[in-house]
Amino acid sequence: MAATLTERRLFILKIVVQEFVETATPVASEMLVRKYGLGFSSATVRNELAILEDLGYLTHLHTSAGRVPTDAGYRFFVENLMERTSLSLDEQRMIRHQFYQVRGELDQWIQLAGAVLARTAQNASLVTPPRAEHLRFKNLELISIHETMVLAVLVFHGGIVKQQTFSPDTARSPEDLRRGAGRISDQFADLTVSQVENLVAHDAQQPTPLFGDFDRTVIDLVTHAMLTFEEQAREQIHSDGLLEMLSQPEFIPSLTRDDAERAVERLRRALEILKNGRGLGPLIPQALASEGVQVIIGGEHSEDEMREYSVVLARYGVGGTVTGVLGVIGPTRMAYPRSISTVRYISSLMSNLLGDLYAGETRPPFEGGL
Amino acid sequence: MAATLTERRLFILKIVVQEFVETATPVASEMLVRKYGLGFSSATVRNELAILEDLGYLTHLHTSAGRVPTDAGYRFFVENLMERTSLSLDEQRMIRHQFYQVRGELDQWIQLAGAVLARTAQNASLVTPPRAEHLRFKNLELISIHETMVLAVLVFHGGIVKQQTFSPDTARSPEDLRRGAGRISDQFADLTVSQVENLVAHDAQQPTPLFGDFDRTVIDLVTHAMLTFEEQAREQIHSDGLLEMLSQPEFIPSLTRDDAERAVERLRRALEILKNGRGLGPLIPQALASEGVQVIIGGEHSEDEMREYSVVLARYGVGGTVTGVLGVIGPTRMAYPRSISTVRYISSLMSNLLGDLYAGETRPPFEGGL
DNA sequence: CCTTAGCACTCTCGTACCGTGAGTGCTAAA
């Protein structure tokens, strides 16, 4: 077994991967020779393929079928073989244009990012809202909706806003509300949750507490909102592009019975993954902790149900304070170069947009890594 | 052809529908006799079935298969045969409990309604956010996020809130913003969009206009928000419960090749319907204009792609001012009594909840109709 | 006139079989 990776073998591996990604059918020696005008015969190619198989980069479905890349094959391709491209300038411009059209709406950016990722990479996408670590309070407004209902609008640093209605025990005049809001805003400005909690606990022990009953109700609301915001953002995964992914041949059954069945099974499982982020959970913190674009391929996932899927992820956000994760998910037979450049572009775009929202410490968008 | 609907035939039609809904397999004469202990033989049943088929309520897939209800059969069942039930008190209590847990968050109510509908009816669900006809302005707050960014919080009657960020041409002090917001709030209180537009147009022609450049920017935002709110709500359809629907046997392929293929096709189409509300469009205004629970069965849809689906819809909301639509969508072989009672209950619940939010004219929840 | 037993008929479903074609692995020669 001559287990050396000659130049020629690398090239063959590369075109096998590209070919399979493009056509979704096992690639045969003969057709490689024809299509790529290789200077040697199919028999030679077969020998090389056999060696690449020994090395673990390719497999056989059955004895007389073409070759298919293994997870290791894809990994090697991503790591060493593929050309690192960017989206075309035209595409970049079109995407940017769409984002500027919904300027100033975080929720819409997230939704748009999901849609654009999906469309551009022709696969499903996922986006987590930016998590605000050490969220700092900025401002509170209390607005009377009617006698028994008050709307609290909480503004945090970074342009993050949360609204919540509640009904105070006793009716309050608008003036009352305004003063209460002002009192709390002044006290809590620039504080994090834990600082707020400390302050309140401390105040409660004073002989003449600053905060009354009503204030406490509101403060509860505030801390609760901050906590859930920090937590929920960690969990919540928006996904989109199911239809795009399902237009991949993996999900389109051929005429044979078994395959149709498998397609349906795959389809159902894909739905479950996207619907509640099953299998994606562990990836998020990991991606948050890394720079650049991460690629997780098939069996590299810790979850078994993800064995047939690859995920391309990147962090986005500003500095270390407001960060989220976005990416593409699809079958392991994925156009990695395209997915990666899409994810890279959109993450940097989102970073820039967030940077505009978030005054102060703007860092250049992530560039390093893959 | 004795085309009379005797008591017995009604009963047989009823149990055929129920049986088919439950088992999803064509129902045979023999098994009806066995399962329901009918006092006559399968041959008699066969005769009756043939007559019901003549009347258009049942069909045959092929000569030697059991009977299946036609759309007309379902319609007759819904109209005349089924027992009108309600959700069990236990279920009602559990549902109510969940809603009270997210008290005061319209978005979450909508999401929850979708999830509960889907889970309870074991089908997909759709919910449109309440459309506010003749939305009336209540209050505006302008909050400075940082030097170049201002957050506008628009409050409308009915507890409807919309937020939007924008960057004014020139920086503004918080005090400035407050005064501007106050000025606009005072002027526009209780007005509808068109009234606001009139007022502004009129003001512009005054020798000394009340509103300056900055005001105009903000006012644009306000009218734009009101308009999009009124419109988008008309279009936007939240859907959920795809997975629940896909667990229906229609979408689970048996072992035969053809069936598997059809299942995949169905699945893909269902996805498209839910994803962008294709085929649901015309139903919404129709439902908004009706009282009670609407049922649209298979071929009764104007859209061809909905031929295999039934939809159970109801309006919800307060008075005529703030109304939305919610409902269940699934294969025509649907447990209509259960879907209908679920939709009825949740719509009345949502109406009550909205009523709490919306001061003033609270009407009793819809009860009449089906 | 309604009911029912009996029976022939129809159609699906699952299985087995088989020819075909694609593609490989191996061997032996260049």
Next chain:
DNA sequence: TTTAGCACTCACGGTACGAGAGTGCTAAGG
């Protein structure tokens, strides 16, 4: 090391067939 040649393997699609389920019809019985 490359390559031509060839045997071998295996999925795919088609056909044939037996079994089983269920109907429609007919003729006899209440």
